[in-house]
Amino acid sequence: MAELRLDGVEKRFGPIVAVDGVNLTVPPGTFLCFLGPSGCGKTTLLRLIAGLETPTGGRIDLDGRDVTGLPTHHRNIGMVFQSLALFPHLNVGENIAYGMRVRGLDKAAQARRIDELLDMVQLTGLAERNMAQLSGGQRQRIAIARALALEPSLFLLDEPLSALDAKLRETMQVELRILQQRLGVTTILVTHDQREAMTMSDMVAVMGDGRIQQVGTPLEIYRRPANAFVADFIGTTNMLDGIVDGNEVKIGGARFAVSDLPDELSDGDQVHLSVRPEEVLVTKAGCAPHPPGGRLEGTVAFVRDVGATIETHIDCGAVRLIAAASPKDRPEVRSGDRAMVSLPPDACVVLAK
């Protein structure tokens, strides 16, 4: 187990800034995801940590040691590549043993470790198989086993599951997480799939424009996005434009109480108000009692029932709100009904513009 610390890490490719002054500490044993849209610099940042790219600024510490200038092969990392990068000319066992052979481990120790790792990824007895004979999921597991063969202090994964079909991907996510918890290895996974990030990680670092926009637990990121970028990127959200007025936010004519107003904001500031659809409450207009908090009235434009959730789209003047509910909380409204929309104060996140 090792701690990773990034201090002002920067990477420029000519005029393009791919990674722009990243500061981050990953505590030992943590599973952290770099989550962000394509081109946000997450893969470059992972490659900087691996030593496959050289930073143009800042420093990287691994286990209390400055590794900024240390070549990859001296960093003691394990990495799973997006293409998996399995060696086609070697069989399963030889692929896993590659690092051990480089280290000069004796044959018997290699064989023991191969069996151990294959057991670990539930591919017992496949050491003699050729790469071409394996399924996608099996190849995935081999790549993981190979990366972990040398008990690396840091385990890096670059969108390793993106090639798998949806069902297999979910199974692998869970498996990988369980494996990581068992081994306790500090792990960084790059993904653009927030569900994947939410499923697996202790911490998520949302990246945008070469910077880390927010670091936190999956729930924090979801519930308390630090800025509009994060709120917009993570899940769906209702983003309303408003103005700060005392402890409330004015949207159009309505006023909304918010439980947590950032200190730096003062009266008259333009802000975004972000509310997750599942926090939005919908009742038929005229029906009392109304839940607490600010409210808007509007017309139900569309009800989308996908079984597990019911989405209600309501037009309230210039804004359209989306509310999501589980079947047992199904709102009693239909398309065309007038409806009252309530935003609970503790669900309202105020974001500076």
Place this chain on the structure above:
Amino acid sequence: MSSIDRMPGRTGHRRALLVLAYPSVMLGIFLVLPFCILVALSFYYRVPGGTYEPAFVLDNFANLAKAFFVNNTVHTLSVAGIVAVLAVALAFPFTYRLTRLPRRKQIPWLIFVLVVLALSEVIIGFSWSVLLSRTAGVSNIPVWLGLMDRPMSFTPSGTAMLLGLTYLAFPYTVLVLYPPLSRLDPSLAEAARTMGASPVRAFFTMIVPVSRPAILAALIMVFVFTLGAFVIPQVLGRPQHWTLAVHITDQALARANVPMAAAMSLALLAASLLLIAVTVAIGKSRRAVP
């Protein structure tokens, strides 16, 4: 009636046959036919003091059993083998580095390779004979710098011949290796490095073995290509270095002994095919047994 019904089908079939026939006919005219002529010529009778006439005699093949021919065949195959190994040993790392460069930086190198490719064997042979000569060659540089007392000549010699042939084969080798190496996933080498292999070690323990089919193809290509070179061995080598291609040329063009030249060519062809078959078999068996 029925014949009319079947007409379109028939013409379509015929057209398909025609399309298929074209490459077969071309192959027949430009490859099979000349080869058959070569085989036929090898049985012709050599008229002493004249040229040759159609016959079926085995004299030409009987002549091949002589020590001179056998030794020279071994020498020729060795030269081709050494050149193949040298050319691939030089071209492989070069091409690998080349394919790792950004496209923009690859272009000048590729142009350089193509320019060398455009040079004929004659030009390459004579250029190297000048470069390696005492009077105008490279040894004048250390003399000029005061590192050597007097210039020396490196040609003709076996080394000069190998150098010339390797230079001749180099661009072809690069072009054969370029497509498979540029298709090679860059993360393969990176994966090796994350597992503790230095770049040099990753090159030898991963890049080279993973490219074995390409290397084998390049070796065979250079080998066959070198067998046909007959100017460079004359220009850069001493008589004991002359390859079979030189002697075949002498037989055919300087002595009008075409039947003997044909028999020698066939023997060289058979020996090289055998050697290639063995090489391929070894390549395959290594793959099967890890």
Place this chain on the structure above:
Amino acid sequence: MKTRKPAPSRRHFLAGTAAAGGALAMGLPFGAPAVHAQERSLKIGTYGGYFEESFTKHIYPDFTKATGIAVESIPEPTGDQWLLQLEQAAKAGVAPADVSMMANTVRIRGERSGLWAALDESKVANIGNLKPEFVFKYPDGRLYGAGAVSWYITLVTNTESYPEAPTSWAEFWDTENKDAIGLLALSSNSFLLEITAHTFFGGNDVLNTEEGVIKVLEKLAEAKSNVKLWYRDEGQFQAALQSGEIPMGQYYHDVAGLAAADGFPVRSTFPKEGGVVDSGAWVLTKASKKTEEAETFINYMCQPSVQAALSRKVGTAPVVPRESTDLTDDEFNAVSSEIAPIIPKYDLYIDKGDWVAEKWIEMITG
């Protein structure tokens, strides 16, 4: 057989192209009259390069002026290659050239396979001007060829490396000359057997038996460590001779003279044992339909005045007695010598050609 490639090495690169397809371009200066279909014309082959250029420039225009026959000059490849091409073409009834200049061994091969057309002696009356050894007939007495030019192979040296002119072929065996000598690569064009025989065995007679040939070859093998280059290509040796890279060797007297005239430090010496005299003959392929024009041409070429012009312009030795020409002593000595020449033992390369070639190649590669 004589390898006639272009003299200066830089022209060498053009030779292949010229032989393959450059005939038309090379023949252009005289192609102009040939466009008139009714005009009589003749395709004449000579060794591509210096020879072909010189004939085109100095000899053919006068011939066309004198006879009205336009000449299309064909640069022919060296060795037996042209013979093979003519033979193949004749089977198909085609003539890549009507008249060709052929070296002796090749001429004899063609004679044996009956490739040359018989000529009407009355139409080539000037043949009487030639020395008798330059008149070539089939065993049944039909005339088929006439000497064209003769030339000498001599001992050449770089004047900077050898301030003193050498006097004997024995220089080739002198250990002082290690790695300093360039010799022709083939038994049949170097005539080194005859040179060795004359230098160490008192003449060609030793070559009458196989044992004698072997003895001569063994003697020649002693010179091997002195030989830096066994050349097939004249250009390669000439460049090396001029630069001093290979300062001694055997070479063509005429071409060496031209190089010296161009200011290169090269000299050609007739050794005391004699220079090797070789010659080319005009022959007509039997596939040609231009017998009459060919006879006119050969008749024209056999005139002493034309032979003198060849000596002056091309640097070859006449095939007519010297006295019949108007060559001055200086002009004659520039292309020939009073020292009795070494005459090649052509039958050796014809009747025992394959055996000699085999022993020869074993000797030089051994």
